[in-house]
Amino acid sequence: MVEQAKRQIPRSGGRFYGYRVNCEQVPLLPASSVREVLDDPRMIPYLIVWKSRMGDEVRQAVRLARSVPLTNPSEVESVEIKWTDGNIVPIHLVWRRQPHGGRALLLRCSCCGRPRRGLYGAGMGDDGRFYVARRANWECRECAGLRYSSEGGALVMRGGPISRLLGRPVPDIPSPRPEPWLPYVFASPLDAVDAGLAQLLTKGDCRGGELRGVGG
Numbered sequence: 001m002v003e004q005a006k007r008q009i010p011r012s013g014g015r016f017y018g019y020r021v022n023c024e025q026v027p028l029l030p031a032s033s034v035r036e037v038l039d040d041p042r043m044i045p046y047l048i049v050w051k052s053r054m055g056d057e058v059r060q061a062v063r064l065a066r067s068v069p070l071t072n073p074s075e076v077e078s079v080e081i082k083w084t085d086g087n088i089v090p091i092h093l094v095w096r097r098q099p100h101g102g103r104a105l106l107l108r109c110s111c112c113g114r115p116r117r118g119l120y121g122a123g124m125g126d127d128g129r130f131y132v133a134r135r136a137n138w139e140c141r142e143c144a145g146l147r148y149s150s151e152g153g154a155l156v157m158r159g160g161p162i163s164r165l166l167g168r169p170v171p172d173i174p175s176p177r178p179e180p181w182l183p184y185v186f187a188s189p190l191d192a193v194d195a196g197l198a199q200l201l202t203k204g205d206c207r208g209g210e211l212r213g214v215g216g
Contacts, residue, residue, distance in 0.1 A: 023147065025181065029048065029062075031118060078091060109140040120141060122134065
């Protein structure tokens with residue numbers, strides 16, 4: 001668990017000292033990945049995997065399945081996200097009509113209930129004394145307490161210290177904004193094994209979709 005003493009001191013230009021969690025460093029579940037599951041007529045569960053940005057190590061994995069109403073067909077359409085520890089989080093779906101006649105899928109934040117284009121699997125928590133990086137049950141950026149990497153000028157290398165070192169003005173240099181941490185989507189755990197992104201116990205576990213060695 002990452003933690004840091006609570007201390008966020010404002011600075012000029014919207015910048016600040018203190019602990020922060022950027023949304024580009026957190027697993028993002030986009031609505032487009034959920035739609036892949038919904039568009040499959042077989043209605044089978046899918047494996048969603050986030051690979052390390054620096055290698056092939058699996059950093060997070062969940063099981064995503066469509067929820068089928070058992071009693072009331074008019075229930076709000078939803079999916080179930082199952083963590084590797086067995087915890088299940090239901091996510092309600094929202095369809096928005098588009099001007100061209102199609103439909104866009106949005107996901108309701110499990111915290112505030114607002115429709116979003118994507119939800120995050122981790123965020124910033126507060127235990128009273130420390131800010132901590134915590135697992136989030138698929139919340140929007142605001143509810144998870146996440147910031148953009150570019151927020152507050154964090155991606156800008158200021159020319160002040162370099163200017164003093166060189167004895168002449170040096171302009172500020174902006175760094176490119178990181179890409180969001182998107183998942184791989186697999187219709188079968190065996191496909192993930194073939195891609196080198198998961199380890200399974202036995203073939204029986206492959207058919208059952210139970211994973212080993214893929215934690216947060």
